[in-house]
Amino acid sequence: MDQPTRSKCCWECKKIVYQSGQPDYSDVTPGYPAELYCAANVWVVDLDSYSESEDSFREKILTARNCELFEDFEAERGPV
Numbered sequence: 139m140d141q142p143t144r145s146k147c148c149w150e151c152k153k154i155v156y157q158s159g160q161p162d163y164s165d166v167t168p169g170y171p172a173e174l175y176c177a178a179n180v181w182v183v184d185l186d187s188y189s190e191s192e193d194s195f196r197e198k199i200l201t202a203r204n205c206e207l208f209e210d211f212e213a214e215r216g217p218v
Contacts, residue, residue, distance in 0.1 A: 146202040152209040153177040159185075178207040
């Protein structure tokens, strides 16, 4: 049975970077904000400003559909 073709998404690319951030510990030990971006500099989501709309976020994540820099992480790891 043939498997259905699925749409590519940036979550499936080796180049997506997510860092959860850390809260401030004190005045002298500041934390850092969460980050979500493409390591190939195709897009970045500003998680700190709360200005990213749902549509804008969706558009960025679906950039993989036509991205020549897309590298499927499942190609090496295999499906889960």
